[in-house]
Amino acid sequence: MNPALPAAATRRPPWYLVLPAGAAAVGTVLPILYLILRALDAEPQQLATLILRSRNLVLFGNTIALTLGVLTACAVLALPLAWLTVRSDIKHKRLLTFMGVLPLAIPGYVMAYSLISLGGNYGFLARIFDWVVPRPRGYMGALAALTLYTYPYLFLNLRAAFLGLDPALEESSRSLGYTSMQTFLHVTLPHLKPAFLAGGVVISLYVLGDFGAVALMRFEVFSYAIYTQYSSAFNRVYAAWLSLMLLTMSLSVVLLEGRLLGRAKLARVATGVARKGRSVRLGWWRPATYLYLTLLFGASLGLPAVVLTYWLTLSPPSIEPLRFAGVFMRSAAASAPAAVVAGLFALPIAYIRIRYPSRISRTIERLSYVGYAIPPLALALAMVFFSLRSAPWLYQTLPLLVLAYSLNFLALAIGPIRSSLLQSSPRLEEAARSLGRTRFEAFVFTVLPSLRRGILAGMVLVFVIAMKELPITFLLAPTGYLTLSVSVFGRTSEALLAEAAPYAAAIVVFSSLFVGLMLKYEGRH
């Protein structure tokens, strides 16, 4: 009599689903093993100097400072915007929401590129207005680039939380004698906690793993140090140790979120449909609001748009369309197979997690999220060690790059498949079986058709994200395999700003597709 009862609660999932799901889960953990193996190559006395050197402490301090700084700045930018687009009487809420998400189309290294090309003796400001301002560098530069790129993650989460907040809660608080400020502090903010945490985890993982922006801004954090150790100092044991330290930080962030979220019970207890909240009149705050929006969108969208357009007009004709097309095709040739592989492995993982809930299927799903939490540079380095040690024929090949992409983005493909699975009833499979179809036939004829959209959405998501991926591409792409992101990074670090512009523009235009897709998903939930 319990309709929520999962199908075949007591049965085991079929082996042909467990096998690929388990393989994918093991695959995401395997790289960590190779990092550890490589790190243990160190001699005992060398070990002590590697781990105990004071530079590690500096790196640690810088990494923490950058992460906390970006989180704080994101909160300051995202909270007012989320409130404005949900609860205020401001006009054009949909447009503002879209503009709040659009910065996701401008990856950190492109944002860093536009900031860098602004200043300096030959920068945008110097050429147009004769203003010679110093190029943004170091902590502030990295902070600005990363904040302007990542704040939409927090904005989206906070916006969803505001939308899901039952206005009756705030009204009850007011009727119990609390002022609107007290209500915000004691009722609204606690309800935003899960959203802050969810957005915070994504942002922290991104900042910890980011390499493009910090490298261009030359700010000494772990990932930048890993890169210099690997590329110039060639000290791979030290690079492995740094990667393990960074990995520990990423996993701590994930664990910390789980701990902080705790047993927060914030679901609506009441039955019935939640009403939509009444819009708050902005009144005298309106001018301040417009100023805030102008500054925010001016910096996050206007600046890169103007700077990119300017450099595009200056980009030398030496970049022939054919060469550009080649670069684009190489990015696509690595991203498309990665999307297919990630989708194919995400399907069994999501399926056994939903239809056969058990400790095993839960563990498999969690492990696949580890792949997303591993800092991409650490993952790439681990893949290098793995191929050199166990599969030398894979080293510096396209399949290795594809494999690394799919391990890194597997979790992204699971999401959409999961939500379409939750919408399809297990009764359909049972009906098919009672009509004489085997478990495999029931899966192919009833489950797959209903998951088509989810699988496709997951694959497109992975494809678009892989197109702009930098750290993994940088380390694993075969020699001479120039992709969009590597082109932007390489030219910008050599101060060839005009030459970088077309590739950066291509990434921004292409990534806008991803933003469109994300918004479409947000709209459906």
Next chain:
Amino acid sequence: MNLLEVSGLSKRFSPEQDPVVDQVSFAVKPGEIFGLLGPSGCGKTTTLRMIAGFETPDDGDVHLGGQCLLAVPTERRRIGIVFQDYALFPHLSVLKNVMFGLHRMKNPARRDRALEVLSLVGLSGYENRMPDELSGGQQQRVALARAVAAEPELILLDEPFSNLDAALREQTRSEVRSLLKKTGMSAILVTHDQEEALSVSDRIGVMRDGRIEQIGPSEEVYHRPHSCFVAQFLGRTNVLLGVGHGAYADTPLGKLKMTESRFGPVLLSLRPEHVEPAAANNGDSHGTVTAREFKGHDITYKVKVGGTEYLAHTEYTRYFAPGESVRLVAREPAVVLHEDVHHGCCEEPESLCPKITALML
């Protein structure tokens, strides 16, 4: 010869909890509609799912046509099922839904068979519709057609009418029953609605807390309940405490004939339609009328006798005003409930349990 035999079926979902299904046994004859009736959570759906093969029983046996089913996977059990939410395949047309179970047939025959069954359920002309373009009643008939077309040995109906509105439900019930009878199909109907179980099934089994309390033809279970629970679950009833002297018992309503001979304390059930109020003469009244429910074709009176209220149906012609003194006259023998009087049994007339104790002391 029985078609389906279920014996000692048991299932618990977690070791700490009581079994959801506890030693359930019953049989279904060929061509019979068997109703499994009980309140929510009594284990009837789990029983159904074990017969279909969606759950594995901890203990017990299921035989279909003499063959043990436990090791047989769902798809080879030849048992069809119609779900509460119908579970039509949303990506297939009505015709394709019905053809789904006919995959062993070649195409012209397969299509013809599906069309034939669709016309049987009155849905000719709907074959190219998609499931979301149908009303609830039509979806239900497609689900039934889909199950029937595959020619299973047995069809399981899991609360098939509960998603229909009241007006449609009654009509659909009789349609489903006549379709099953026309095709000679055997079926098990799971429901929590006693009226539904009584009107559709040939025989019913009443379940409570994972166990079957009583099995029998619908009329028999209604008229001769074995327990307080069955008596009350199948309709309104008066539960009386009496002292038996052979064929008769002394009760608060006077001397009543019993269905079985008994001596000593006994619990009796007397349905409201089996007792009627009559004008009291010469002070031989039992009690006073406290309330009156006029229902058009008949009237239900509540009569208070010695602190307890009893229900009595009467024809529209008998009229008593609240406050009037009446006699209650039994038209049928009171049904002896096979319950331990000391134990007490009834949740509903709360006043009865202390009274039982009082009587015994």
